[in-house]
Amino acid sequence: MNDNYLPEEHALSRRTILQRALAIGGLAVAAPLLAACGSSGDSSTPTSTPSTGTPVGSGPTGSGKVIIGGFEDGAMAPFKDKIVPLFKEKTGIDIELLLEPYDSFKAKALQDGQSKAGQFDVYIMDDPWVPEFAAAGYLADLGAAGITADPDFSAPFIELGYWPPQNGPRVKGFESATPALVALPTIGDLQTLTYRNDVFTNGAPKTWDDLVTTATAAQKAGKIKYGYVFRGVKGNPIVTSWYPIFLSFGGVFFDDKWNPTFNSAEGKASADFFVSNLKAIAPAGVAEFDSDQEGAAILGGEAAAIIQYSGNAIKSDDPAQSKEVGKLDFGVVPAKTKALAQIGIFIHGVSSNAPNKDNAMTFMRWFATLEAQVALAQAGDLPVLNAAFTDPTAVAAHRLLPVALDQIKSGAQARPRMPDWGKVEDIIGTELNKALVAGKGGGAALDAAAVQVKAALTDLKYY
Amino acid sequence: MTASTRNGVTRLRRQGEGLDRALPYLLLAPALLLVLAVVVYPLYDGFRTSTQFWRFGRALEDVGLDNYRQAWNDPQFRSSLWVTLRFVFFSVACETVLGLGLALLCARELRFIRWARTALIVPMVITPVVVGIVFRLLYASDTGLLSTVSQSLGGGQVQVLSDPSRAFVGLVALDVWEWTPLMFLILLAGIQSLPVEPFEAARVDGAGAWRTFLDHTLPMLRPVLIVAIVLRTIDAFTTFDQVYVLTHGGPGTSTELISIYGFDTFFKFQQFGYAAAMLLMVALVVMAVSFLAARLIRRQATA
Structure with missing residues (x-):
């Protein structure tokens, strides 16, 4: 039979099949795309009307x-x-x-x-x-x-x-x-001191000097392996550990025009104390320590003191996580001029x-x-x-x-209320980490960080 | 045949000719659309983003090439680029030498060689994040395997991740452990595809193993070697997961690869324009390396 003699509407040639297949394929591809494009009007769209929600105290009347x-x-x-x-x-x-x-x-x-x-x-x-x-x-x-x-x-x-x-x-x-x-x-959440009551037998150390003196003596006497432990990893961890020391020494991060002031004399003294005095009584590899390692040191009975947030502090009384249940007490952070902690x-x-x-x-x-x-x-x-x-x-x-x-x-x-604190923290944390590795030069690290912070905030049009 | 039937047939033929002409383009269209969607458009959008100043999650103004100038003047960008180049060089060099050595060893049909071949590719199939975690456990100064072994032998703690130079070496070692198998596999395939006649002739002429390697194996293997090096180099430039888990670029900036700095700039600091400019500059470096390598391969092929 010759295709030419078929009525036109019944002719089903290879090309017709191809045309229809392409049309069907095109529709199949387009359908989900069109559906996705049109999904902005569905239930996932945020409502612009003020939401009130289920009245609190009305009992379990809500759903979803x-x-x-x-x-x-x-x-x-x-x-x-x-x-x-x-x-x-x-x-x-x-x-x-x-x-x-x-x-x-x-x-x-x-x-x-x-x-x-x-x-x-x-x-x-x-x-x-x-x-x-x-x-x-x-x-x-x-x-x-x-x-x-x-x-x-x-x-x-x-x-x-x-x-x-x-x-x-x-x-x-x-x-x-x-x-x-x-x-x-x-x-x-905010920072508080967790300390070993068999090392600090007179209660929480009131000043940083008390803490270092007592912890050093305990280390020398073989009562404890490390006098103090903290997070030394660059960025947020090391800055969080240094923060209460910085505050207690009287440091301030910025002036009213966002000019860096953290490398003031007080700030530098806090950084020097942190990277030298505190490092001296901390684990040798503290520059690589993050929450897991500092937690293991205090809960495992190796460290005498730590400043930490409540989520970690409450583990002290949990026998499943702490080897030192009953030996760990809590106190206000030590002071230099003030006893200030970081809010987090x-x-x-x-x-x-x-x-x-x-x-x-x-x-x-x-x-x-x-x-x-x-x-x-x-x-x-x-x-x-x-x-x-x-x-x-x-x-x-x-x-x-x-x-x-x-x-x-x-x-x-609390930390400075700026949208770019993450960038500032990263810069300070990197420089402090370098100084911590060296065991000296905390003040110089803050000077270097201040230059970089100023440049970064200039690029971000703060001034 | 009636006139209307003739007209119908003519119309069908014309349609058919049109479809024949369009068919190649129609068949290419899906692939072309895919390339446009996943390569061309992202590149265009990335470039557009790189010429904008972003704040608070939105583009505030067009700044031309300012982001590129800023990157060039940014010591942290230059530092991370330098760290990346050193990392790529040392990693790929070690992997090439080790991969080639292992491939030469395993090309012989010795006892247990099949078992050895299988064992050698295991590191490559482990998820990079897991490799990062394993090496962190290995290097940890307090409870890590290296420190434990050292202390049991009477030594002290081994500080890898808290020392800039050792952390960099540790990172290269991780990469070498994970990716030498890739070089090994490619080079083994290359060695096994070499013709046997030149080697038999060399043996008859009394050439030693080293002379045969230098005069026959290496020249004939060179195209495969270049492909393997190029592939690995491109891949090494994009190393991210292991570093993120192992050191996150520290201590200091000693292991801060450009991928880590770019990630932080984009996702943590939300500086989309600046991050796009930085990463496009790196993409250009990678493309230049690839282009040079491709030319080298072509020259080898025509020589």
Whole structure:
């Protein structure tokens, strides 16, 4: 049979098959792409109307879920074990908690904010992240959803939830903006001293000189292997370890115009003390130490003292993690001129592109209640409401609470409230790490860092 | 045949001719679109980003080539580029020598050689992050294997990761351990594909093993050797995972490869424009190396 004699509408040649196959293939490829392009109008789109969420205290009347992203830390264990199920019980809303390593979560959360992907409803951040996230518009204005700051929030903690900051210098572009509440404190973390009570038999050392003198004597007497242990890895770890020493020596990072002042005489003295005096009583390889290694040294009974955050401090009483249960006590950090610690609270904000914004706002409200904060404190974390710090049931369950409160009263400062603290910290941390390896030159390291910080902030148009 | 049928047939033929002409392009289109989507567009977007000043997650202004000038004047960029070049040179050199030696050894049909060949490629198949963790456990000064062995022999702790020079050597050692097998595999395949006649002739002429290697094996293996070196060099420039886990660039900046500095600048510091400029400059270096190597291979082939 000749194809030419077939009626035109019935002719099914090789080319016709090819044409149709191409058309079908094209449709198959285009369909998901079109669907993806058109997905901006679906339920994942953030609502622009103010969200109110489920009323707190109304019982488990809510539904659905709230996706909370955070970074892995010892302090997140009580949150995960106690708060997540309690929130479900009280509101009927599930928490999907996604935890990742610190750097990894920060990168992912920033990417989420930048791409408006709506991967998270709530970000649990380290407090220096707030300026970075808020300046970029990744955090929703909680005030617009009717959330206000409870007056019982610990003052140094709630200040960190505002952008731009209510006090202190502001970066360009935000000089005249009205501060908005964009985040609420989650876990009231701050540094305290953990020490061996069989080495420091008169209680926590009051000054840095006391600490070095007693620890050195104990080392010489063979009572302990290392007098002090800290994190020496470049970047955030070493700066965090040096920070309370810097503050206690009277150091200040920037003036009101963001000019570096951390290489002042006080700052240099603190750096010299850190890289020489403290290194002398620390493990020889402390420049490579991070949280795992410093934790192993104190919990394994090798070190006499450490300054650390609560998530690690609470491990002291856990026989599964500590060989020295009963020998580790807590105290306020030692002083030079003052006894100041670094604040490093966990703080949570709602993503501007949260897919479950109503539930996220419900979580924000509920978690700020005294009931939730007491539950958090009983489980082993530091709360953020003053009343929870002194709640008798919480204090009975958590012996770090009164010490943390003493530290807040003694003095605790957050890191400078600038979006580029990460860059500044990286520069200072790299130079300090070099000096630590050498065991000298802390002051010179700060001079070198100041030049680099000034150049970096100039490039970022701070001046 | 009626007039309408004739017209229909003519139309079909014309359509068919058109389709024949378009067919090659239609068949190429999916691959072309893919290349445009995953290579050309990202490169274009990367270049566009590199000419912008980014703050607070958005591009604020076009700054032309300022980011490139800034990178060139940035001591940390220059330092990390220098560390990367040293790392690539030492790693690839060691891997080439060791890979070639192992390939020559395993090319012979000795006893247990199959078992040895299999064992030799194991490091290559382990995830780089895991390799980083394993070497961190090996090098840790407090509880690491090296320190434990040293102390059991009466020595002290071995400081690898807290000493700039040793940390760099330790990083090169990690890379050599992981990627020598790749060189070994490529070179072994190359050796096994060489003709046997020249070697038999050399043996008849009384040439020793070293002379045979220099006069026959090495010249004939050179094209394969260059391909292996180029592949490994390009790959070494992008080393990231192991360094991130092992040292994160420290102590100081002694192991800070450009990939680490670029990652931090992009993801941690959110300086998208500056990071794009830095990494495009590195891409140009890698492309130049590849181009030179490709020319070398062509010259070898035509010689």
